[in-house]
Amino acid sequence: MTGFDTFYTLNDGTRLPKIGFGTxxxxxxxxxxxxxxxxxxxxxxxxxxxxYETERYLGNAIKKSGINREEFIIETKLWIDEMxxxxxxxALEKSLKRLGMDYVDIYMIHWPRETxxxxxxxxxxxxxxxxxxxxxxxxxxxxxxxxxxxLPHHLENLLAGCNIPPVVDQLELHPGYSxxxxxxxxxxxxxxxxxxxxxxxxxENATVGNxxxxxxxxxxxxxxxxxxxxxxxxxxxxxxPKASSKEHMISNANVFDFELTEDEISMLSCMxxxxxxxxxxxxxxxxxxxxxxxx
Numbered sequence: 001m002t003g004f005d006t007f008y009t010l011n012d013g014t015r016l017p018k019i020g021f022g023t024x025x026x027x028x029x030x031x032x033x034x035x036x037x038x039x040x041x042x043x044x045x046x047x048x049x050x051x052y053e054t055e056r057y058l059g060n061a062i063k064k065s066g067i068n069r070e071e072f073i074i075e076t077k078l079w080i081d082e083m084x085x086x087x088x089x090x091a092l093e094k095s096l097k098r099l100g101m102d103y104v105d106i107y108m109i110h111w112p113r114e115t116x117x118x119x120x121x122x123x124x125x126x127x128x129x130x131x132x133x134x135x136x137x138x139x140x141x142x143x144x145x146x147x148x149x150x151l152p153h154h155l156e157n158l159l160a161g162c163n164i165p166p167v168v169d170q171l172e173l174h175p176g177y178s179x180x181x182x183x184x185x186x187x188x189x190x191x192x193x194x195x196x197x198x199x200x201x202x203x204e205n206a207t208v209g210n211x212x213x214x215x216x217x218x219x220x221x222x223x224x225x226x227x228x229x230x231x232x233x234x235x236x237x238x239x240x241p242k243a244s245s246k247e248h249m250i251s252n253a254n255v256f257d258f259e260l261t262e263d264e265i266s267m268l269s270c271m272x273x274x275x276x277x278x279x280x281x282x283x284x285x286x287x288x289x290x291x292x293x294x295x
Contacts (some may be wrong), residue, residue: 003253004042008238010167011190012144016073018233019253020045022196022242023054032057032064034244039065041249045172047196047240049077049110050095051289059099069101073223078109079149081288083125088132092141106168107133108146112154112281123157132166146170148196149281152185163231168238170194175231176274183235198239199228200275210274212267220258229255231268 003019010016021043023035035046035058048055062072076099077158082091092107109129113122136142148157148170159165169186169201173195186193213224220227225241229252233241243249260268278284 002042002256003233004044004069006256008115008192008236010144011165012167014144014167016168016192016238018044018238018256019043019229019236020047020073020075020194021249022241023048023058024052024196025054025242025244029178032061035061036064037246038243038249039067041246044071045073045075045240046148047075047194048099049079049108050082050091050098051077051079051110055095055098056100059101063100073105074099074101075106076104077108077288078110078129080286083109083129085132087158088129089136092133096141100172103141103143104116105143106146107136107142107144107210107228108148108166108168108170109133109150110148111286112147112150114285116283116285126154126157130158130162134162137164146194149279151182151281155185155189155191156282165189166191168192168194170196170240172197172277173232173237173239174198174200174228174275175268176200176210176271177276178235178269178271180269183237187236193237195232195237195239197275197277198232198241199225201293210271212271216260216264220260222255222258223251226251226255227260230253230258231262231265234260234265235269237286248276 004017006018007015008018016211021038039061046058048058053224076095078088078091112126145164146166146168152167169191171182173179183193213227216227217224229239241252243252
């Protein structure tokens with residue numbers, strides 16, 4: 001059994017494979033080969049975004065695979081400088097053109113706030129953006145909606161007035177940053193949590209070097225990365241790891257033939273904060289795209 005033949009059921013009744021493939025990686029820029037290899041390895045759920053500038057390469061790889069578009073689940077996102085009612089409409093049009101597709105399976109708001117300033121009217125902007133996205137669903141060019149980096153108070157704003165609730169919320173989630181309050185909220189509102197950076201990345205105290213994870217990896221005869229992914233899955237979180245080698249792509253999907261104990265899940269959930277990327281959606285000011293009109 002792999003992550004390709006087991007599924008989560010979303011709040012609209014559709015299913016997602018329990019593991020996806022992330023395309024936010026400098027190695028994927030101008031390079032569709034790793035994405036094509038992920039397709040060969042069995043991945044059918046792919047995460048991208050206008051910010052990543054990998055939509056074009058994902059679309060090309062899928063075409064070259066010869067596999068029907070309907071067999072894939074494609075998720076993309078609009079960035080902060082594409083928000084608003086008109087901005088969202090234009091953003092999807094550009095994403096579809098880059099992907100070479102006439103619809104996406106999940107369309108997401110990538111970030112809830114643009115500046116983090118106290119006087120920022122982010123609530124109004126989020127609602128206007130969501131209204132446009134709901135119309136995209138009605139038009140059939142988007143199948144379902146989601147959000148990324150939305151915490152409970154951001155979601156409350158959307159849920160108070162939306163007609164179509166998000167099916168997923170993509171958050172930074174891994175041992176050492178498990179955002180338990182957000183997970184409780186998502187479960188209460190039947191929104192599937194999805195983990196970006198599920199392995200912890202790019203920090204001195206990254207989870208890959210954590211002694212607890214190293215001990216668990218030795219106990220189960222697995223890699224630290226596989227322990228990370230197993231932890232998330234047992235908490236009903238869908239991870240979207242990225243990998244540049246086919247060996248790692250396959251290894252990431254082969255985490256369904258062992259289980260961590262409840263004590264181990266508890267221990268990892270209560271780890272001191274580590275490997276957090278310091279990108280809090282209420283305080284971190286993300287950069288705007290350098291070339292937002294790049295088609």
